[in-house]
Every structure is written in C-alpha cells, then in structure tokens.
Amino acid sequence: MGPHLSLPIVRRSRVKQKAQRVGSNVPTGFRHNGRMTTAPKSSHSRTGELSVRTERRTQLQDITAAVAKLVQDAGVLSGICYLYVPHTTAGIMINENADPDVAADIEAALARLVPQNSGYRHAEGNSDSHIKTALVGTSATIFISEGKLELGRWQGIFFCEFDGPRTRRLRVKIFPD
Amino acid sequence: MGPHLSLPIVRRSRVKQKAQRVGSNVPTGFRHNGRMTTAPKSSHSRTGELSVRTERRTQLQDITAAVAKLVQDAGVLSGICYLYVPHTTAGIMINENADPDVAADIEAALARLVPQNSGYRHAEGNSDSHIKTALVGTSATIFISEGKLELGRWQGIFFCEFDGPRTRRLRVKIFPD
Amino acid sequence: MGPHLSLPIVRRSRVKQKAQRVGSNVPTGFRHNGRMTTAPKSSHSRTGELSVRTERRTQLQDITAAVAKLVQDAGVLSGICYLYVPHTTAGIMINENADPDVAADIEAALARLVPQNSGYRHAEGNSDSHIKTALVGTSATIFISEGKLELGRWQGIFFCEFDGPRTRRLRVKIFPD
Numbered sequence: 001m002g003p004h005l006s007l008p009i010v011r012r013s014r015v016k017q018k019a020q021r022v023g024s025n026v027p028t029g030f031r032h033n034g035r036m037t038t039a040p041k042s043s044h045s046r047t048g049e050l051s052v053r054t055e056r057r058t059q060l061q062d063i064t065a066a067v068a069k070l071v072q073d074a075g076v077l078s079g080i081c082y083l084y085v086p087h088t089t090a091g092i093m094i095n096e097n098a099d100p101d102v103a104a105d106i107e108a109a110l111a112r113l114v115p116q117n118s119g120y121r122h123a124e125g126n127s128d129s130h131i132k133t134a135l136v137g138t139s140a141t142i143f144i145s146e147g148k149l150e151l152g153r154w155q156g157i158f159f160c161e162f163d164g165p166r167t168r169r170l171r172v173k174i175f176p177d
Numbered sequence: 178m179g180p181h182l183s184l185p186i187v188r189r190s191r192v193k194q195k196a197q198r199v200g201s202n203v204p205t206g207f208r209h210n211g212r213m214t215t216a217p218k219s220s221h222s223r224t225g226e227l228s229v230r231t232e233r234r235t236q237l238q239d240i241t242a243a244v245a246k247l248v249q250d251a252g253v254l255s256g257i258c259y260l261y262v263p264h265t266t267a268g269i270m271i272n273e274n275a276d277p278d279v280a281a282d283i284e285a286a287l288a289r290l291v292p293q294n295s296g297y298r299h300a301e302g303n304s305d306s307h308i309k310t311a312l313v314g315t316s317a318t319i320f321i322s323e324g325k326l327e328l329g330r331w332q333g334i335f336f337c338e339f340d341g342p343r344t345r346r347l348r349v350k351i352f353p354d
Numbered sequence: 355m356g357p358h359l360s361l362p363i364v365r366r367s368r369v370k371q372k373a374q375r376v377g378s379n380v381p382t383g384f385r386h387n388g389r390m391t392t393a394p395k396s397s398h399s400r401t402g403e404l405s406v407r408t409e410r411r412t413q414l415q416d417i418t419a420a421v422a423k424l425v426q427d428a429g430v431l432s433g434i435c436y437l438y439v440p441h442t443t444a445g446i447m448i449n450e451n452a453d454p455d456v457a458a459d460i461e462a463a464l465a466r467l468v469p470q471n472s473g474y475r476h477a478e479g480n481s482d483s484h485i486k487t488a489l490v491g492t493s494a495t496i497f498i499s500e501g502k503l504e505l506g507r508w509q510g511i512f513f514c515e516f517d518g519p520r521t522r523r524l525r526v527k528i529f530p531d
Contacts, residue, residue: 045354047255047320078401080436080527082257084320086329088273094492095484096442101475102484108475109468109485114286121278121285130272130279131286138271138332139318141493143401143438143527150525152440155492171327173257173320175354177399177529222531224432224497259434261497263506265450291463298455307449307456308463315448315509316495348504350434350497352531 046074048172054164058111058132060093060103063170064156067142068149070172077147079176083140086171089129089163091136097156110135110162129163136160144174223251227347231338235288235309237270237280240347241333244319245326247349254324256353260317263348266306266340268313274333287312287339306340313337321351400428404524408515412465412486414447414457417524418510421496422503424526431501433530437494440525443483443517445490451510464489464516483517490514498528 050066071081085092096102110132120127140157143150151157159170227243248258262269273279287309297304317334320327328334336347404420425435439446450456464486474481494511497504505511513524 045255047322047354078399080529082318082320084318084327086327086332088271088279088329088331093488094442095488099476099478101477102442102481105474105476105481106485106488109472109481112472113290113467118286118289120282122276122282123278124276127279127282127286131283134270134272134283135312135489137314137491141318141436141438141495143436143525145401150438150440152442154442155440171320173354175257175352175529177401177527222432224499224531259495259497261495261504263504263509265448265456265506265508290467295463295466297459297462299453299459300455301453304456304459304463308460311447311449311460312489314491318495348497350531352434352529 044176046076046174048074048174050170050172052159052161052168052170054090054159054161054166054168056161057164058107059161059164060095060107060158061161062097062103062156063159064097064149064151067157067170067172071144071149071174072147074174075147076144076174076176079144079174081142081144081149082173082175083142083157084171084173085138085159086169087133087138089126089133090166090168091133091138091160091162092140092170093136093158093160094140094142094151094155095158096154097158098154103158126163132160132162221353223253223351225251225349225351227349229336229338229345229347231267231336231341231343231345233338234341235284236338236341237272237284237335238338239274239280239333240336241274241326241328244334244347244349248321248326248351249324251351252324253321253351253353256321256351258319258321258326259350259352260319260334261348261350262315262336263346264310264315266303266310267343267345268310268315268337268339269317269347270313270335270337271317271319271328271332272335273331274335275331280335303340309337309339398530400430400528402428402526402528404526406513406515406522406524408444408513408518408520408522410515411518412461413515413518414449414461414512415515416451416457416510417513418451418503418505421511421524421526425498425503425528426501428528429501430498430528430530433498433528435496435498435503436527436529437496437511438525438527439492439513440523441487441492443480443487444520444522445487445492445514445516446494446524447490447512447514448494448496448505448509449512450508451512452508457512480517486514486516 114128114131291305291308468482468485
C-alpha cells in the first residue's frame with residue numbers, strides 16, 4: 001500500500017443490540033469524529049471511508065490490508081463488507097495480489113481494449129477512464145467471517161485508478177449478519 | 178428521463194420496529210398497491226420497481242432522478258439501495274451523467290468491443306446484447322445517507338438498454354442500516 | 355449442472371427471531387456440519403457453500419438449480435442472496451440459460467477480447483483467466499421473494515470457469531429482509 005494510503009476511518013460504534021431489541025431507551029452511545037456519514041437512527045452497520053492516493057494515470061492499487069484493518073477495527077464477527085467508489089473514472093476489483101504481474105497484465109489488457117485516444121466525443125480526454133470504470137464496476141461485496149474479510153486464498157482488493165494520479169475516496173459499509 | 182419513465186413504485190411501509198422487537202402483535206400495517214412483491218413477513222426492507230421505457234436499440238438511459246425519488250419516498254435515513262435488472266439484454270451502470278458525451282462514448286466503445294454481427298450461434302440476432310450485459314452486470318449497490326442516495330459528485334445511474342427499444346423493469350430493494 | 359455439481363451446503367439454522375428479540379436466553383439452536391463458516395453470534399443470515407466441478411478450461415456452467423435449492427432450503431421468504439466466488443480465475447454471471455448458445459457466444463466473445471496468449475508478464479499462463487474474471491466480477495446479488503430466487507424470466511446463474519477444469523467453491527449468504 002505504501003505511505004500514500006491513509007485511513008481516516010469514519011466509524012460509528014454499534015448500538016447495544018440487546019438493549020435496543022427489548023425496546024429500552026438506553027443511550028445509544030454513538031461515537032463519531034465529526035465526519036460521521038450515517039444517520040444516528042441506524043443502529044446496525046458501520047460506515048467508514050478510506051483515502052487512497054494513487055501514483056499513476058492507470059494503476060491497480062492493492063488496498064487489501066487497509067480494508068482488512070478497517071473490518072477488524074469494526075469488530076463485526078460475521079457479516080458483509082460493501083465497498084463503494086464514488087468516482088466516475090475509478091473502480092474496484094478483486095483479483096490476485098500475490099504476483100504483481102497479474103495486476104500489470106490486467107492494466108495492459110484494459111489499455112488494449114480501451115485505447116486512450118479513439119475519436120471520443122467527451123472533451124476532457126478521459127473517456128477511456130470512464131469506459132474502463134464501466135467495465136470494472138464501482139462496488140464490491142465481500143463476506144466477513146470470524147471477524148475477518150473472507151477473501152479467497154489468492155484474492156486481494158484493488159482500487160482501480162483510471163485517471164490519476166489523484167487522491168481518491170473509497171466508502172465502506174459493514175453489515176453484521 | 179423524459180416522459181417515458183414511469184414510476185409504478187411497489188412499496189411497502191415499514192413495520193414498526195420497536196413494537197415488533199418486543200414481540201407484540203401490533204398490526205403490521207403493510208400498505209401495498211396490488212403489486213407488492215415481498216412477503217409480508219419480512220419487515221425491514223422496502224421493495225419497489227421502476228418501469229423504464231427505452232427508445233433505441235442501445236441506450237444508456239439516466240434514471241438517477243427516478244431512483245433518488247424512490248429512495249426519498251422510502252424514508253430510509255441510512256442504508257443500502259440495491260438495483261436489479263431482471264433482463265438478459267439490459268444492465269445497470271454507474272458513471273458520469275453531467276456530460277451526455279460520456280454515455281455516448283461508452284455506448285460506442287461497447288459497440289466496438291462487441292459488434293452486433295460476429296458469427297454468433299444464438300439465432301435471435303442479439304448475442305451482442307447478451308455479451309454487453311455480461312460485461313456491464315445486472316445489479317448495482319449504492320449507499321443511502323441522510324435519506325438520500327450517496328452518489329459521488331459526478332455519478333449518475335444508467336439503465337443500460339442493449340436490445341431495445343422496450344419497456345423494461347428495474348427492481349429496487351432498500352435496506353435500512 | 356450434471357453429476358459434477360455437489361451441494362455440501364454449510365448451513366446454519368436461524369435463531370428463533372421472536373425469542374431473541376425479547377432478549378430471552380432460549381438456546382440458539384445452531385446446526386452445523388463441521389464446516390460452519392459464520393460466527394455463532396450472528397443470528398439473521400445463513401451462510402452456505404456450493405462445490406462446482408467444471409469440465410473445461412473456459413466454461414459458463416449453469417448453477418441456477420443448485421442455488422435455487424439452497425435458497426429454498428434456507429427458508430427465507432424475502433431477502434437477498436449474495437454469491438461470492440473466492441477464486442481469481444473464475445467469476446459469476448447472470449444471463450440467459452434457456453438457449454445454451456448464448457453462453458457459448460459469451461465464452462467466444464471473451465476469448466476474442468482476451469486471447470490466451472498475448473505477451474503477458476504473469477508466468478503461469480493464465481493471465482487471460484484473471485482478466486476475464488476482472489471483467490465479469492466475482493460476486494452477484496439476487497433478490498429473494500416468496501421463498502424463491504427472484505430471477506427474471508430468462509435469467510440463469512452461471513459459474514464462470516476461466517482456468518479449469520477444477521473443483522471450485524461458491525460462497526452463498528442469504529439475508530432475510
């Protein structure tokens with residue numbers, strides 16, 4: 001991940017579940033750091049955000065460790081982790097991160113399929129970035145088990161920069177089972 | 178969106194949560210309009226449907242406003258909005274909707290990558306439509322925050338018609354946090 | 355699906371909801387078969403797994419019936435079914451399964467877009483498999499309604515083998531509404 005990945009996680013502590021379920025009016029005890037993005041009324045999920053600093057125009061950046069830490073910090077034993085990229089020229093992908101050549105091959109294949117210049121209409125010169133984002137997608141869903149991201153043995157999570165370098169955001173929502 | 182997008186939303190009001198949690202048998206108070214698609218037993222999510230009228234064979238149609246209205250009407254402050262396309266020649270995509278040239282460039286790129294005629298086996302003449310759907314996907318996940326779709330600044334939601342024009346359906350499920 | 359698709363479903367029975375909601379300490383009654391993957395604390399979802407035996411290097415295998423049975427067995431009337439492929443050279447796709455030529459056309463189109471040999475760096479000879487997985491994706495989300503997968507009329511679920519034949523796994527999580 002390198003030094004450019006910071007984790008300004010915007011987390012909300014969980015309402016005591018049992019108390020809420022019996023309808024008592026125990027204080028809900030939300031903690032926040034001024035950047036809480038979910039309404040206090042919602043009580044079961046945690047919402048956070050990662051900041052991702054990319055270094056090249058096109059870059060599959062491995063953010064597995066950062067997302068894993070966020071999940072661990074959330075304290076959810078079993079559930080689902082949703083990742084959402086709020087950009088139109090960046091996406092998210094799950095693929096092999098053991099050999100960095102795999103990410104390089106995917107970057108090259110996308111460049112071959114979607115050339116940077118190809119008579120596009122959009123005047124900003126980044127139509128290829130939009131098209132690659134359309135192919136890769138802007139969200140991912142990963143299960144959580146035993147308090148950890150339940151990735152396959154060779155799977156890693158890649159933030160897909162297609163119009164960098166930039167500082168990007170990745171929104172994260174964690175739902176307990 | 179134009180006049181062709183209607184919103185026969187099939188919504189179900191939420192069961193009073195507190196009442197249900199203490200196990201009381203307060204009437205659940207479901208409202209429906211005869212097209213309710215979820216079982217009455219489920220009590221936390223809302224399920225709806227949009228009807229989308231497309232106008233061309235291939236068309237990325239901006240449906241952001243319609244989905245946003247549906248989310249607003251659902252009254253969920255924080256949660257997740259799932260979009261599902263129950264077709265095999267149409268998909269869903271999140272990308273820039275500020276400049277319509279972006280959608281045009283994506284349509285053109287997909288046409289270049291997947292030609293309409295290319296020695297396909299499937300006899301209906303719409304194999305390209307199926308293949309584009311496979312690349313783009315049939316579902317999307319968007320967070321809800323402060324009662325609104327939490328799209329990125331430049332993001333819009335596109336219904337991706339690949340074998341139109343037709344009247345299509347988009348299923349929507351909204352889960353509160 | 356054929357004889358090669360087995361269903362070692364790893365299911366957990368649901369905690370009695372009403373009992374839990376009033377905070378009683380009724381035994382939770384989890385059943386498992388030694389391969390339970392979710393923590394006992396989680397009480398609302400079911401988690402399972404399918405084993406999929408593929409027969410070719412590239413194969414879109416129709417697993418609709420197996421997933422449908424798993425959903426039916428779970429006894430969830432309304433909710434969401436998440437499918438997750440824990441591999442880096444296999445994905446999941448929803449498309450037409452009525453005419454097998456559609457799957458054949460999609461396989462052929464992917465082979466044309468992503469050739470097996472194309473000067474890749476990754477030394478294992480399966481870069482094309484990773485790239486196809488990146489395009490298709492490793493997860494799917496399908497609504498459940500009236501106890502059944504709410505697929506569109508022509509939709510089926512395909513396990514997408516891109517580096518077979520192998521025995522693969524598909525993780526399944528079912529969330530009630």
